[in-house]
Amino acid sequence: MSGSDDLEHQIRHAPDLPGVYLYRDGSGEVLYVGKALSLRKRLASYLPAIEGGENGRLPAKVNEMVGRSASVEWIVTSNEVEALLLEHNLIKQHRSPFNIRLRDDKSYPYIMITVQDEFPRVMFTRQPHRRGNLYFGPFSSAAKVRETLDALGKVFPVRACRGHRPGRHSGSPCLQFHIARCPGPCLETVSVAEYQGVIEQVVDFLSGRETKVAARLERSMQDAAGRQDFESAAVFRDRLEALRHVLERQQIESSSLGSADVAGLAVDDWGANVQVFITRDGKLADRRSLTFVNVAGADAQEVFERFVAEYYGMAPAVPSELIVPPSVRETGRLASFLEGLRGTKVDVRQAERGDKRRLQEMADRNAALALAHERLREERTRERRLGALTALEATLGLEGPPMRIEGFDISNLGAENIVASMVVFEGGVPKKSDYRKFAIRSTEGQDDVGAIFETVVRRFTHDAAGGERAAEGAEAGASGLRSRPYDPSFEAVPDLVLIDGGKGQLGAAVAALGAAGLEAAVTVISLAKREEEVFVPWSREALDLAVDDPGLLLLQRVRDEAHRFALGFHRRKRAAGTTHSLLDQLPGIGDKRKRAIMQHFGSPERFLQASREELEAVPGLPGKVAREVHAYVHKTG
Numbered sequence: 098m099s100g101s102d103d104l105e106h107q108i109r110h111a112p113d114l115p116g117v118y119l120y121r122d123g124s125g126e127v128l129y130v131g132k133a134l135s136l137r138k139r140l141a142s143y144l145p146a147i148e149g150g151e152n153g154r155l156p157a158k159v160n161e162m163v164g165r166s167a168s169v170e171w172i173v174t175s176n177e178v179e180a181l182l183l184e185h186n187l188i189k190q191h192r193s194p195f196n197i198r199l200r201d202d203k204s205y206p207y208i209m210i211t212v213q214d215e216f217p218r219v220m221f222t223r224q225p226h227r228r229g230n231l232y233f234g235p236f237s238s239a240a241k242v243r244e245t246l247d248a249l250g251k252v253f254p255v256r257a258c259r260g261h262r263p264g265r266h267s268g269s270p271c272l273q274f275h276i277a278r279c280p281g282p283c284l285e286t287v288s289v290a291e292y293q294g295v296i297e298q299v300v301d302f303l304s305g306r307e308t309k310v311a312a313r314l315e316r317s318m319q320d321a322a323g324r325q326d327f328e329s330a331a332v333f334r335d336r337l338e339a340l341r342h343v344l345e346r347q348q349i350e351s352s353s354l355g356s357a358d359v360a361g362l363a364v365d366d367w368g369a370n371v372q373v374f375i376t377r378d379g380k381l382a383d384r385r386s387l388t389f390v391n392v393a394g395a396d397a398q399e400v401f402e403r404f405v406a407e408y409y410g411m412a413p414a415v416p417s418e419l420i421v422p423p424s425v426r427e428t429g430r431l432a433s434f435l436e437g438l439r440g441t442k443v444d445v446r447q448a449e450r451g452d453k454r455r456l457q458e459m460a461d462r463n464a465a466l467a468l469a470h471e472r473l474r475e476e477r478t479r480e481r482r483l484g485a486l487t488a489l490e491a492t493l494g495l496e497g498p499p500m501r502i503e504g505f506d507i508s509n510l511g512a513e514n515i516v517a518s519m520v521v522f523e524g525g526v527p528k529k530s531d532y533r534k535f536a537i538r539s540t541e542g543q544d545d546v547g548a549i550f551e552t553v554v555r556r557f558t559h560d561a562a563g564g565e566r567a568a569e570g571a572e573a574g575a576s577g578l579r580s581r582p583y584d585p586s587f588e589a590v591p592d593l594v595l596i597d598g599g600k601g602q603l604g605a606a607v608a609a610l611g612a613a614g615l616e617a618a619v620t621v622i623s624l625a626k627r628e629e630e631v632f633v634p635w636s637r638e639a640l641d642l643a644v645d646d647p648g649l650l651l652l653q654r655v656r657d658e659a660h661r662f663a664l665g666f667h668r669r670k671r672a673a674g675t676t677h678s679l680l681d682q683l684p685g686i687g688d689k690r691k692r693a694i695m696q697h698f699g700s701p702e703r704f705l706q707a708s709r710e711e712l713e714a715v716p717g718l719p720g721k722v723a724r725e726v727h728a729y730v731h732k733t734g
Contacts, residue, residue: 116173120166127191132180156394178433185406304414357418361460370468397424415439482525488648499592504655506597508663517552518663553609559587596623685722
């Protein structure tokens with residue numbers, strides 16, 4: 098039975114029950130997660146893509162997904178609401194490439210509260226979401242986040258220092274404490290309960306419950322005044338005035354709006370945009386714009402359901418009312434899903450008249466404008482990338498645009514911890530899954546030229562296109578280098594190799610390609626930092642490129658990314674080496690206890706931040722030794 102026959106057999110034997118289905122490729126990776134009221138009927142809709150007879154009526158995305166699928170499996174649920182929740186969790190877990198998803202959601206700015214810490218931080222982040230933290234956003238701009246954080250700092254004093262524990266290594270308080278923007282947990286001037294109370298007010302404020310926060314501050318002010326603690330009362334008064342100043346910025350106010358989220362939607366084959374107007378106590382508190390990709394062939398209902406799962410699934414608070422666009426007809430399962438998150442009733446409906454209807458129509462118009470703007474920006478970005486690749490093709494005399502560019506850089510500080518990086522740009526954009534790091538082995542001393550030679554040889558020794566010839570060439574040209582397992586990420590041969598450096602580094606790379614037997618197959622150039630000069634093997638002089646040449650600007654991006662990646666790797670190795678040296682000096686610590694410490698904390702940084710109680714909890718480490726280790730580490734700083 099062929100792969101397509103096997104897939105068709107699985108589909109035809111699906112149960113007529115609600116649930117979630119997962120398409121997997123030959124290696125077991127999840128390609129797509131979907132839900133259905135009837136798994137049998139929903140999966141049967143994919144049969145034309147397998148049989149090949151009527152696949153013209155199916156979207157190209159569906160045909161491609163089914164064509165790459167080797168199997169389909171399903172999980173039966175009790176109802177469609179359970180299927181929606183399970184679908185959301187599985188999409189988050191597997192990050193399946195064919196599902197509708199927030200576009201570049203990692204790059205949106207958020208406010209993060211590290212609630213797992215004893216004294217949580219409130220901070221700006223663009224990093225992927227981690228369990229144990231609260232996230233608010235995404236915000237439309239980084240400036241909006243910083244403006245909000247600045248307003249929060251005036252109203253709610255919280256610590257700004259980094260790390261899981263408050264304070265600096267020196268033990269002295271920071272400027273934030275002296276200007277009354279931090280209560281000083283490092284000096285134990287505030288209890289954990291008091292600090293957590295402030296964090297609860299921050300959460301209420303960011304969740305749109307500003308009136309609740311204001312009432313709480315006013316009660317605290319009145320209580321302090323009643324105790325004749327006028328200094329504390331003045332502090333609460335100033336915070337209350339700062340909060341009211343923030344609330345006065347809200348422009349739109351209507352008694353009929355109440356507290357609700359009003360959503361607008363625009364969908365086309367390129368993508369989708371959802372505008373969320375957040376109203377709290379009759380005021381328009383905020384607006385959020387979210388763009389989704391992979392929507393080809395999906396209707397408004399499917400896109401909006403994905404928005405609800407993606408957006409409210411990670412929101413700290415769910416509104417009691419959600420106004421949906423007219424194109425969203427099925428609201429029952431959305432209400433059930435949101436009620437499961439909120440714990441109380443949620444009204445999901447269309448607005449027929451009044452202020453909410455007008456606000457929803459405004460949200461729809463903004464969604465259509467935002468979608469058109471995103472599409473135009475994407476087209477311009479694509480044109481710029483193509484222009485840069487075309488410029489490099491003409492400048493370097495290549496046979497075609499360099500669709501795959503690999504950049505290499507060396508990072509060192511003296512003769513220790515010499516490392517190299519390889520970054521990959523495909524189509525003018527980074528492909529981070531193909532980034533690689535190299536710890537330099539055979540080069541002694543601070544020899545960037547030798548390090549480049551070793552790095553390039555090792556990279557192309559692994560290349561599948563080099564085969565045995567590359568391995569033999571590397572053995573002849575770089576004796577002493579150990580062979581490593583084959584890495585499938587090196588299967589593609591780059592159109593262009595960029596070396597960070599001058600003529601010396603370029604010559605080393607050319608020699609390395611010659612040792613690998615690929616000098617005729619790969620074009621290699623170098624970019625020197627000082628004058629931003631581009632050197633090529635066939636000329637003694639640097640190429641004469643304008644400072645705004647699009648090809649040069651792309652090369653600079655590749656070079657800077659290689660430098661950043663190498664520097665980060667070097668810093669981690671240096672920090673690890675320093676910490677291991679410190680572990681060797683710890684009193685009462687041998688190899689076995691050293692391994693236990695590192696296994697328990699997971700990283701050198703976490704060990705250095707550990708409290709005495711945390712050290713005493715390390716398995717196999719006696720309490721007395723743990724206390725001596727803690728005293729030694731903090732004595733040395």
